[in-house]
Amino acid sequence: MCECNKKKSDLSLLSGVLDEYAKVEGSLITILQKAQDIYGYLPIDVIYHVAEATGNSPAKVLGVATFYTQFRLQPIGKYLIMQCQGTACHVNGSERIASAITEELGIKDGETTEDGLFTLSNVACLGCCSLSPVMMINGETYGTLTPEKTINILRELREKAEKEGQA
Amino acid sequence: MKKIVVGEGSCGIAAGAAKVYSAIEPLIEGSGIELKITGCIGMCYLEPIVDVYEGDALVQRLVRVSEKDAQAVVDAVKSGDFSGVEELKILEEDKEFLSKQTRIALRNCGIVDPTDIKDYQRRGGYEALKKVLTTMTQDDVINVIKTSGLAGRGGAGFPTWFKWNAAKNSVSKSGRKYLICNADEGDPGAFMDRAVIESDPHNLIEGMMIGAYAIGATEAVVYVRAEYPLAIVRLENAMKEARENGMLGKNIMGTGFSCDMRIKAGAGAFVCGEETALIESLEGKRGMPRLKPPFPAQAGYNLEPSNINNVETFANVPWILANGGEKFAAMGTEGSKGTKVFAVTGKVKKGGLVEVPMGMTLRDVIFGIAGGIKDGKKCKAVQMGGPSGGCIPYSMFDTVIDYKALGATGAIMGSGGMVVMDESTCMVGMAKFFLDFTTKESCGKCVPCRIGTKRLNEILTRIVNGEGREGDIELLEELCLAVKDGSLCGLGQSAPNPALTTIRYFRDEYEAHIKDKKCPAHECTALLKYSIDPEKCKGCTLCAKKCPAKAIDGEVKKPHAIRQQDCIKCGQCYATCRFGAISVE
Structure with a gap:
């Protein structure tokens, strides 16, 4: 038995977006972007709901959602680490940064830590090439990274989250 | 009046410019000193940068400023005595980074406040649009662009006037025509389009409105990479200002010409830099390229006549219309006119944005302006054109910047990414890096691209892992040609370039990996x-x-x-x- 629709998201949150865009031709990507802003990712029942409201097949909507790297089908952690894989970062050692993150957190590209704190996502280029290697965590850019510096940043964030959890 | 200007492009902010701004703000209260922001001056390696003006004259440029320096900076500005911030003053040799450039597309970047239309107008902004709308016909505009020799700055280098003319002559049954700006800057290592939008958004709007008039467009759309949030915010704000001032929307400057503009945020797909894939994405679909013909000029967005140009192309347009096509064409080489912006990064001392006339040599840019290789290492090559381009070895650095001359090396002009590599970069690893990228970004429509890039990537992976086999180089070469020949769009046609150029110029490195199981650059850990x-x-x-x-x-x-x-x-x-x-x- 397929369990695709088992998860229940609050679809009413999306009604404003659908009222505005559902009937506007060519706005599927915009709708999915706004849905992801609301839910943090694209739950499968939201995909079905968007398909119905826009008159598309679920396959078409899922096809668009899986084509673009911006869309996520899984929830993300409190901190989203966007690790730059651009050419300048590559030349300046981004691979060592990637392995430092993997070693510290035990996650690879696209994965989330078990405690739900960190998600690692590889991105093509953040455009801060002169600060390479670079990563961005929840909108804040960290540049000229070394493996040690990276690990310290992650540990600080974890401590911060733990303190917030206790308070 | 004294003015402190903080450079707040994305790079500047990443380096801490916003914190510097916030630290200065409370310190100047009541002093009569004005505090403003500007975009990216292009000297990324010196960020955060703070400029001090008296009226319109720049009196001091301070570099690598941190929030801790705020008090000292404000004291110096108040007294006019900068001896207290001696170590922040820009060095003479760093001033050369800018003085050796010729800036047209970037002419206002790092000078105007991107959030203030008046700043742009003070520097002659919107005068070219006024001239076009009040004194020129559509053909006049296209002729000026033709005289200028402006070619598409996104990488392909196709003559801009030709596309405009085709779109102008194309008849739309519904009366709708679209002008589209490609700001889906996907080459990892290029950021000039982002810098133009963040630093001088009105220049883009003006260039686009001139283009819209020339082709008779009824609507303009800017397709921006979603990874550029600041660019989107600044452009939205600029569009609002332009509308309020009658430069955009209905009846522009009272001339009867109407064209509005909107932003479409991309969702992350390199292939959307290809114009027909971009159109598919604009229509809300998977960004997969279309078969040409029909060309976008005949049946593009919503199957209406459409014209697509890159950000930098539009950024040159107001200057050309204001100064004449001849003046633009006077710069450059026989086949490549005007200037080109490059994002110089990698192992150079001074990374940043460089705009130079065509015809300069690679050496002029990489050593003359960007200061050469850092950490005393030896220069090995420069990568141009990103995943579609190739590596040009140091021995060929006297090659001039020209579409044809660069094409002959096996690399391309591209959108302007210039990633410089030293002796510690493995060229096989470099080819693998790009094939890894194109494998992920191939849209999957053409089998030779979808499967070919994957196989190329697999072969390169086994070579860097020390499992390369005799005959792998020949196999790569054969497969590269098959992928080139069998792909519909530029992504597949150019995806083998990084492998082909590294084999062409660095065959010995491939052989060392395969035969001796050694990586001469000491980068491939398995070896x-x-x-x-x-x-x-x-x-x-x-x-x-x-x-x-x-x-x-x-x-x-x-x-x-x-x-x-x-x-x-x-x-x-x-x-x-x-x-x-x-x-x-």
Whole structure:
């Protein structure tokens, strides 16, 4: 038995977006972007709901959602680490940064830590090439990274989250 | 009046410019000093940058300013005596970074406040649009662009006037025509389009409105990469200002010409830089290229006549219309006119944005402006054109910047990414890096691209892992040609370029990996071997303590040794040893 629709998201949150865009031709990507802003990712029942409201097949909507790297089908952690894989970062050692993150957190590209704190996502280029290697965590850019510096940043964030959890 | 201007482009902000701004703000209260922001001046390696003006004259440029310097900076500005911030003053040699450039597309970047239309107008902004709308016909505009020789700056280098003319002559049954700006800057290592939008958004709007008038467009759309949030915010704000001032929307400047503009945020797909894929994406679909013909000029967005140009192309347009096509064409070479912006990054001393006339040599840019290679290493090559381009070896640095001359090397002009590499970069690894990228970004429509890039990537992966086989180089070459021939769009046609150029110029590195199982650049970890010289080892035990694999044996004050079968080749021992006893080959 397929369990695709088992998860229940609050679809009413999306009604404003659908009222505005559902009937506007060519706005599927915009709708999915706004849905992801609301839910943090694209739950499968939201995909079905968007398909119905826009008159598309679920396959078409899922096809668009899986084509673009911006869309996520899984929830993300409190901190989203966007690790730059651009050419300048590559030349300046981004691979060592990637392995430092993997070693510290035990996650690879696209994965989330078990405690739900960190998600690692590889991105093509953040455009801060002169600060390479670079990563961005929840909108804040960290540049000229070394493996040690990276690990310290992650540990600080974890401590911060733990303190917030206790308070 | 005195004015402090903080450079707040994305790079500047990443380096801490916003914190500097917030630290200065409370300190100047009531002093009569004005505090403003500007975009990216292009000297990324000196960020955050703070400029001090008296009226319109720049009196002092301070670099690598941190929030801790705020008080000293404000004191200096108040007194006019900058001796207290001596170490922040820009060096003479760094001033050359800008003085050796010729800026047209970037002419306002780092000078105007991107959030204030008046700043743009003070520098002659919207005068070209006024001239066009009040004194010129559509053909007049296209002729000026034709005279200028402006070619598409997104990489392909197609003559701009030709596309405009085709779109102008194309008849739309519904009356709708679209002008689209491609700001889906996907080349990892290029950021000039982002800098133009963030730093001088009105220049883009003006260039686009001139283009819209020339082709008779009814609507303009800017397709921006979603990874550029600041660019989107600044452009939205600029569009609002332009509308309020009658430069955009209905009846522009009272001339009867109407065209509005909107932003479409991309969702992350490199292939959307291809114009027909971009159109598919604008229509809300998977961004997969269409078969041409029909060309976008005949049936583009919503199957209506459409014209697509890159950001930098539009950024040149107002200047050309204001100064004349001849003046633009006077710069450059026979086949490539005007200037080109490059994002120079990688192992150079001075990374940043460089705009130079066509016809300069690669050496002029990389050594003359960007200061050459950092850390005293040897220059090996420059990568141009990103995943669609190739690596040009140091021995060919006298090649001039020209569409044809660069094309002849096997690389391309591209959108302007210039990633410089030194002797520590493995060229096989570089080819693998790009094939890894194109494998992920191939849309999957054409089998030779979808499967071919994957196979190329697999072969390159086995070579860097030390499992390369005799005949792999020839196999790569054969497969590269098949992928080129069998792909519909530019992504597939150019995806083999990084592999082909590195084989062409660095075949010896491929052979070293395959035959000798060695990586000459010491980058491919699987091929490295660390060993300890017992003569030099003092038995300090530091390396053994540091080794995460516990692969180093030895007693205190006696020579240590690495158990090769357990070594994970992380290089930590090498970095730790204070006696130079550990070697790598």
